[in-house]
Amino acid sequence: MISGGKLHLTLACGDYDINRGLIDGTIQPEGIALATVTLPSPERHWRMMRGHEFDLCELSLASYLMLRDQRLHPFIAIPAFPHRRFRHSYIFVNASAGLSAPKDLEGRRVGVRTWQTTAGLWTRGILEEQYGVDLAAIQWIRQDEEDIPFTMPPEFKVTQLRRDQNMNHMLVEGEVDALIYPEIPSAFKQGDPRVRRLFSNAKAEEQRYYRETGHFPLMHTVVAREALLERYPWVATSMLKAFRASKELAWRLMEDPRRVSLAWLRELIEEQREVMGRDPWPYDLPSNRKGLETMIRYSHRQGMIQQPMAPEELFFPPSLEEMPVGYV
Secondary structure (H helix, E strand, O other), X not given: OEEOOEEEEEEEEOOOHHHHHHHOOOOOOOOEEEEEEEOOHHHHHHHHHHHOOOOEEEEEHHHHHHHHHHOOOOEEEEEEEEEEOOOHHHEEEEXXXXXXXXXXXXXXXXXXXXXXXXXXXXXXXXXXHHXXXXXXXXXXXXXXXXXXXXXXXXXXXXXEOOOOOOHHHHHHXXXXXXXXXXXXXXXXXXXXXXXXXXXXXXXXXXXXXXXXXXXOOEEEXXXXXXXXXXXXXXXXXXHHHHHHHHHHHHHHHHOOOOOOOOOXXXXXXXXXXXXXXXXXXXXXXXXXXXXXXXXXXXXXXXXXXXXXXXXXXXXXXXXXXXXXXOOO
8 A cells, every 4th residue: 555655564574683673663665664563483474474464574484495386375585684593503402312413313303393494404404414414314203283285205204293292391301312493492491401402512613614614594584475576666675775774773783882781792793703704694695695505405305395496586586686886
């Protein structure tokens, strides 16, 4: 709907610092009156995929690859990536299971939320490609039903939990040996000594992985209704510019030590810049091509998509064009 000279649109996204400018209205997309709803990931993704409830939405990249592969929903992305996360820190093991290295997972019972979560996609790919883990030798235990139905390759052994079973409890009690999860399980948060990380120094392992591969794993992108962009193609560029502006605002605010109550904030920022440069969250295709190609390869290998695709196929073409910088 257009009123007051602006197109009224809805955006669902996560409540992150790099989205804050869009959430609180500090950043106004050109020509758009934006109503922003902040929702946690599982609910946000489910509502967009099932109910198409928003005009634009931050969405799981693994799910988006499946949607494009199956041609299920009329969404198309712009090259904004509001969520990334290293995943070595999110492999948890029962402390009594005798697991000290990735290869030790072979022959064991390993829990996942679903097979198609982006966190699981990356972690399995990293385990196989970086550490030589045979994914087919693991007994996979799945907590939830898949968001998008697909046929699991027969080489992977996956068992579905009952609704009354609890993955966190099973890890603590040793009913599963390890857990690959999008977030930190409650037992670990509470300091239960029966649960620990597989990597004793996960941060160092993640930094080594980044230096070796250049990957800061992509988790989410931003999708829009394809019909919306066909009617108003300028929306893609306007929203991409707004996401970039919101991110830049977050970086500027973060550099003010009065805004974040961490004693060694400056040292953390300097350490990150030394390892990853000033902006490890680029919103464009060229900077993310290698990461997207890796995700597509992992998704195909793990049975989530039937055909590999080029990264360009994922995005609304005008949003990939490099805009002029203006006069200098």
